Structures are given as C-alpha cells and as structure tokens.
Amino acid sequence: MISQGSPVVELRGISRSYRWRGTVRSVLNDLDCTILPGTVTGIQGTSGTGKTTLARVLAGLDRSFSGARWLAGDLPDAAVQMVFQDSLQAFNPRLSLEISLGEALAASGQLSWLGSRRERKVLLSRAIAQVGLEPSLLQRTPGRLSGGQRQRAAIARALLMNPAVLVLDEPVAALDLSIQARILNLLQRLREERLQEARPIALVVISHDPAVLRHLCGEIYSLQEGKLWREE
Ligand SMILES: Nc1ncnc2c1ncn2[C@@H]1O[C@H](COP(=O)(O)OP(=O)(O)OP(=O)(O)O)[C@@H](O)[C@H]1O
Numbered sequence: 001m002i003s004q005g006s007p008v009v010e011l012r013g014i015s016r017s018y019r020w021r022g023t024v025r026s027v028l029n030d031l032d033c034t035i036l037p038g039t040v041t042g043i044q045g046t047s048g049t050g051k052t053t054l055a056r057v058l059a060g061l062d063r064s065f066s067g068a069r070w071l072a073g074d075l076p077d078a079a080v081q082m083v084f085q086d087s088l089q090a091f092n093p094r095l096s097l098e099i100s101l102g103e104a105l106a107a108s109g110q111l112s113w114l115g116s117r118r119e120r121k122v123l124l125s126r127a128i129a130q131v132g133l134e135p136s137l138l139q140r141t142p143g144r145l146s147g148g149q150r151q152r153a154a155i156a157r158a159l160l161m162n163p164a165v166l167v168l169d170e171p172v173a174a175l176d177l178s179i180q181a182r183i184l185n186l187l188q189r190l191r192e193e194r195l196q197e198a199r200p201i202a203l204v205v206i207s208h209d210p211a212v213l214r215h216l217c218g219e220i221y222s223l224q225e226g227k228l229w230r231e232e
Pocket of ligand 1: 027049208
C-alpha cells in the first residue's frame with residue numbers, strides 16, 4: 001500500500017557519467033527527484049542533457065549510478081514502467097501483440113498458469129480496448145501497426161504490469177498532431193480513472209515540447225547541468 005503523501009519513487013544525490021573514447025562525461029550530477037503517487041511530472045531539456053538517462057535510472061533500467069533510488073514500501077521494480085519514444089524497437093518485431101502483451105500479463109502475475117486461454121484473451125482485449133485499440137489488432141506484429149497504434153499498444157503493455165509510475169520518454173514526438181492529442185488525452189483519462197479506483201498512477205513525462213508538458217503536467221522541471229530545476 002502506498003500512502004498518499006509519501007514518494008512512490010525517490011532519487012537522492014544521483015550522479016551518472018559515461019566513459020567514451022577515454023573521456024568521462026558527467027550527465028547527472030547530484031540530482032534529486034521525488035515522485036508522489038498520482039502526480040504528473042514533466043521533465044524538459046535540450047537534446048543531450050540527459051533526459052533519457054534520467055528516465056532509465058527512474059525506471060530501474062540503469063543501475064550504473066552513484067546515489068540512492070528508493071521505491072515505496074515493498075513495491076517490486078516492475079512498479080515503475082517505461083514507455084520509449086521508438087515503440088518499434090520496444091517490441092519484438094516477430095511476435096504478435098497478443099504474444100508480447102501476453103508475456104507482460106504473465107509476468108505481472110495477474111494470470112495464473114492455470115488461467116484459461118479464454119481468460120487470457122478477455123484480459124488482453126480489455127487492455128487493448130483501454131487504450132482505444134480494436135482487439136483484432138492483437139493478431140498483428142508491431143510492423144503492421146501505425147506509429148500511433150503502436151505507441152498505444154506500448155502503453156497498454158506497460159499498464160498490464162500494473163505500474164505505480166509510468167515514465168514516458170518523448171511519448172508523442174514521432175507522431176502527427178492529431179494522434180499526439182489522442183495519446184495525451186488517453187494518458188490524462190487513464191490517470192483520472194486510476195485515481196477514482198484509488199489505485200493512483202504517477203506519470204513522468206519527458207518531452208522537449210513545452211506544449212505537451214503544459215497540457216499534462218502539474219509540475220514541470222528542466223534538466224540542466226545534471227540537475228532538475230523547477231519551472232514556475
Ligand atoms: N551509452 C552511452 N555511452 C556514451 N555516452 C552516452 C551513452 N548514452 C548517452 N550518452 C551521452 O550522454 C548524454 C545524455 O544522453 P541522453 O540520451 O540521456 O540525453 P537526452 O536529453 O535524452 O537527449 P535527446 O533529447 O537528444 O534524446 C549525451 O551527450 C549522450 O551522447
């Protein structure tokens with residue numbers, strides 16, 4: 001159980017550098033970040049400032065940092081899920097959505113090994129309908145979906161893991177404006193639904209586009225010189 005006022009994930013004094021061709025480049029520098037349940041936090045910054053690095057540290061995908069990362073209570077690592085900008089690379093190109101999403105469903109523990117094929121189909125159809133996609137698309141491989149459909153499928157897969165935090169790295173940058181608006185509205189609706197169900201989900205939205213962040217976020221931070229700075 002996550003209590004309302006305490007962080008669901010917290011970073012303290014995080015430093016991360018990359019060694020490349022004999023030189024070391026510091027990207028995150030003694031950075032602090034606190035994500036509270038049910039909030040929407042925006043992170044902006046120019047190209048190369050370290051936004052993706054920060055997203056990966058938050059999501060537990062990068063462990064090569066110094067400093068501390070805490071998750072609330074006894075949450076498992078999978079409680080922080082990440083959706084990448086390039087959803088084509090995020091999926092195995094040979095597997096249908098039914099198989100890719102089915103793997104997430106199995107990993108989440110929502111489906112017992114004894115669960116019937118029918119039960120599995122119902123849960124997957126519900127997951128895909130939740131992001132506004134037709135269940136028939138479950139039979140397709142990711143290469144046979146549009147960019148917007150694939151991005152929604154990536155969000156559906158992340159949600160199947162029942163996350164407390166969803167980190168979205170440039171979730172709409174590759175999409176045209178009307179699809180961008182649909183996905184941003186979808187995220188807003190999902191967050192509101194989860195609040196009403198008393199299962200808050202926090203969103204961390206990384207974008208170089210101030211309009212995207214203003215549309216969604218309660219608080220916006222800039223990543224500069226390896227630290228987060230609150231925007232007024
Ligand atoms: N694996 C790596 N090895 C060496 N350098 C890296 C590696 N990954 C990232 N970098 C460097 O670290 C810096 C931060 O990269 P990162 O991808 O986190 O930035 P970003 O703000 O997300 O950039 P963009 O907005 O262009 O996606 C960049 O200078 C990048 O070249």
